[in-house]
Amino acid sequence: MSRTFKPKVVTANALIEGDVVYLTADDRWTRTHAEAELITTEERAAIRLSFGEAQDGIVVGVYLADAIASENGPQPIHFREEFRAVGPSNYNHGKQAEQANV
């Protein structure tokens, strides 16, 4: 079963800011997709999803999104997740603006 499992990250929105967040391997919520834990088995995915869902006081709308490993950490696959990881295309707002300031 794990053979056909597509790697995933756990993602959500932060409760107060609404910003897109990802669950890390050390149980933090990061704003950077590449810092997310890349989950490679279905069993681990179920555990991490329910861990995330239990954090209702910090994050909202927890779900699993397909991702792929890269040299720089996990990258999104679907274009919706690419937009969530970067921000809107009409203004330099959201993550792209915040990360440029770092």
Next chain:
Amino acid sequence: MYKYNDFDSAFVASRNAQFRSQVERRVDGSLTEDEFKPLRLMNGLYLQLHAYMLRVAIPYGTLNGARMRKLAEIADRWDKGYGHFTTRQNIQYNWPILSDVPDMLDALAEVEMHAIQTSGNTIRNVTSDHFAGAAADEIEDPRPVAELLRQWSTDHPEFQFLPRKFKIAVTGSPNDRAVTKAHDIGLRMVRNDAGEPGFEVIVGGGLGRTPMVGKVLTPFLPKADLLPYCEAIVSVYNLLGRRDNKYKARIKITVHENGLDKIRELVEARFKTLRAEFAGNDQKLLAEIEEHFAAPAYKSAPADAYQAYYDADPVFRSWADTNLDAHKNDDYAIVTVSIKAHGQTPGDASSDQMRVMADLAEQYGHDELRISHQQNVILPHVHKSDLPAVHEALKAVGLATANLGLISDIIACPGMDYCALATARSIPVAQQIAIRFDELKLEHDIGELQIKISGCINACGHHHVGHIGILGLDRAGVENYQITLGGDATETAAIGERAGPGFAYDEIVPAIERLVLGYLDLRNDAEETFIEAYQRLGAEPFKAVLYPDDRKRNAA
């Protein structure tokens, strides 16, 4: 403009206080998201792709300077310095922080605005003709009726849990600028044979995944019967509408499945009871509301300067030719301010632009502003002698684009740049089409043409009723755009016909270019608009220019 009475102010204040407390309890962990979500939605607060989004109702699209200035202040204090005007005459803020929203709502209440019932399965913001009270073709100003409907529907205990959301549009003109045939209830003012004003009542229109043109429930309803009749419709729908399937829950499906005759029979029966119960109190209330909507004290001044300026300045002339409409007072004009400069996001206005429009309304426009479902801003009452000054002031802040009704005056929903429901982006497609045709310098030659873009099947961008409609979809993990042709958003409403297979993101703008250049070859003369040429020739010649390879294949 309607002024809140003590009851209205107390109601909004108490709702805001409740929501402030609900937000506090969400933040401190007393409320779960499952408990909180319906509460925030009742107050117009959505969670979107990158952030929360606050949808604020602009009742029947009417604002004054103070309200517009407050919208600008909110954009600066709690958002990113701009707001997005929508196809339902609302304004959306794309970046609020949850803990700031109670303050935003209090700020709105200072100018008698709120975000109540901008979400949920309730009666939403009642929309209207953006030229209401000013249009030369108008029978009566529809806004008193719209305000009556707003008061009746706000917090109406029977209608807080309808099978699905419910949208009402009302126009006072026979020429429909409010897309009444694409609403759950559309009200179009007409006169009967005796010359009395009343309403053609249209029911069961809607776009979305099952687009339907509304059907005429009654061709003439006396004005005095309007409220009990509307309540009868919503009441019948509330009981009959399906709750087993979200996609079959809108009244358009109820009408379709039960038949117009059965709906009419039920509505008439319910109406008889309700009219007796209303006992004319609705008419007393309407009379009070009407006093708030007295026509402005038009000034009487020579308008000669306008003509001289028009003759002398080609930039002003171009703007006047496209962005002005006939006012009921010959010395006045209706100014539509395009918030769609080429390459800008359709419907977005910066806080600076909002303040300039507020100033202009106060200085030159009898303190009135309107938001159109086409995502522009209207100064409904400007004396012709003031038009040059208004144009100059607009020019200074990038608001003098002369493109009303033209190819770059595009309706576009937020799409996947913001919306959690979207399946593809809309905004960049609109931006690129506008930029491309500006480069080609063909916009004015092409003439009247409505492009409407939705980023998903829910059709907030009204693509079904665009002369050219564009629907963005997710096809196997890539953005794909379907084109529909021949839609009509007016009193002769029609749903556009799908042209054929969709186009990839990088193919859609070239496809639109082919289609429009093809139209220029197909039209009889420069007077024949795109939609007229389409109606004369049918879809085939347009499909042939859209899909040239098919033609070659078929010929081979």
